[in-house]
Amino acid sequence: MNVIKLRAYAKINLGLDVVGKREDGYHEVRMIMQTINLYDQISMKKISDSGIYLKTNLHYLPVNEKNLVYRAAKLLKDEFNIKHGVDIKLDKRIPVAAGMAGGSSDAAAALVGMNKLFNLGLSKKELMERGVKLGADVPYCILRGTALSEGIGEILTPLAPAPECYVLIAKPGINVSTKFVYGNLNITEIKEHPDIDGMIDNISNGDLYGLTNKLGNVLETVTIKEHPVIDTIKQEMIKYGALGSIMSGSGPTVFGLFDNKKKAQEAFYHMKGLDIAKQVHLTDFFNQKRG
Numbered sequence: 001m002n003v004i005k006l007r008a009y010a011k012i013n014l015g016l017d018v019v020g021k022r023e024d025g026y027h028e029v030r031m032i033m034q035t036i037n038l039y040d041q042i043s044m045k046k047i048s049d050s051g052i053y054l055k056t057n058l059h060y061l062p063v064n065e066k067n068l069v070y071r072a073a074k075l076l077k078d079e080f081n082i083k084h085g086v087d088i089k090l091d092k093r094i095p096v097a098a099g100m101a102g103g104s105s106d107a108a109a110a111l112v113g114m115n116k117l118f119n120l121g122l123s124k125k126e127l128m129e130r131g132v133k134l135g136a137d138v139p140y141c142i143l144r145g146t147a148l149s150e151g152i153g154e155i156l157t158p159l160a161p162a163p164e165c166y167v168l169i170a171k172p173g174i175n176v177s178t179k180f181v182y183g184n185l186n187i188t189e190i191k192e193h194p195d196i197d198g199m200i201d202n203i204s205n206g207d208l209y210g211l212t213n214k215l216g217n218v219l220e221t222v223t224i225k226e227h228p229v230i231d232t233i234k235q236e237m238i239k240y241g242a243l244g245s246i247m248s249g250s251g252p253t254v255f256g257l258f259d260n261k262k263k264a265q266e267a268f269y270h271m272k273g274l275d276i277a278k279q280v281h282l283t284d285f286f287n288q289k290r291g
């Protein structure tokens with residue numbers, strides 16, 4: 001097998017709480033993670049030359065060590081002293097710097113791809129252990145599905161698949177740095193913590209309405225202060241029938257959850273017509289079992 005094609009799925013955070021700060025500056029989190037059916041495509045080809053060559057459809061993305069895909073390939077190439085090189089094509093559809101783990105998911109897919117392409121025999125757990133060196137969300141992007149994420153994001157507990165619904169995604173035309181958002185978060189000032197344990201109960205009972213009532217993300221306090229347009233998009237989603245709407249991750253992407261296809265489609269067209277939302281997608285939850 002000399003060529004491999006992979007899908008790198010985006011995630012949203014149905015709940016994001018920060019419960020502490022470590023001495024190295026990283027934050028301890030409790031998050032409900034959910035993979036959605038929006039993905040980048042990656043193809044990897046073994047070559048005789050020893051280099052790592054990356055091409056992408058987005059001209060502004062780095063194609064060297066600054067790209068997480070390159071770093072993922074290099075990490076395993078160095079560890080296993082692989083002599084062959086790899087040609088990688090990355091077709092991005094997940095919005096960049098959006099709070100949807102696009103880069104982390106690409107890195108996760110590249111680790112999985114290298115493992116297959118060079119028959120390294122690493123288990124999922126062993127790939128996840130390597131993934132955290134590239135980013136806190138990378139182990140989750142290898143696991144996928146609905147999961148509780150703790151520690152800095154690397155302690156993962158798989159949950160039952162969250163109840164099905166429609167997911168409207170809208171990203172305003174601004175980019176947000178995760179480092180900036182965590183760096184400007186003052187934990188002592190967080191007034192409302194999302195009820196992560198309640199959300200876990202709702203997920204195990206298949207209670208969509210209980211779940212959508214509890215959506216919450218403490219990082220909104222930092223990002224919305226900087227970019228009030230995020231709040232405007234949330235309000236538009238609710239106005240158009242979303243059961244709940246919050247910012248994903250460090251932002252600035254906003255998502256809304258819908259139980260009704262027609263309403264979700266109407267909200268999608270409305271959002272596309274607004275010039276505050278630059279990238280808009282209508283999708284649903286990725287479910288490992290449904291494929």
Ligand SMILES: C[C@@](CO)(OP(=O)(O)O)[C@H](O)COP(=O)(O)OP(=O)(O)OC[C@H]1O[C@@H](n2ccc(N)nc2=O)[C@H](O)[C@@H]1O
Nearest residue numbers: 025026027099100101135136137152178179182249250251
């Ligand atoms: C906020 C979240 C929510 O899922 O996602 P995104 O918005 O990035 O998608 C994650 O916690 C982001 O994970 P990830 O994007 O992998 O973070 P990393 O690349 O490891 O770290 C970027 C920077 O964020 C800060 N950071 C990250 C994770 C964490 N638990 N505490 C932190 O303080 C650190 O300052 C770090 O230098």
Ligand SMILES: Nc1ncnc2c1ncn2[C@@H]1O[C@H](COP(=O)(O)OP(=O)(O)O)[C@@H](O)[C@H]1O
Nearest residue numbers: 066067068096097098099100101102103104106
């Ligand atoms: N494969 C990649 N895809 C997207 N961004 C990447 C990638 N590799 C490195 N980056 C850099 O990482 C930054 C954050 O990207 P991304 O992972 O999309 O953000 P987020 O985690 O907020 O969704 C970008 O500004 C980009 O320069």
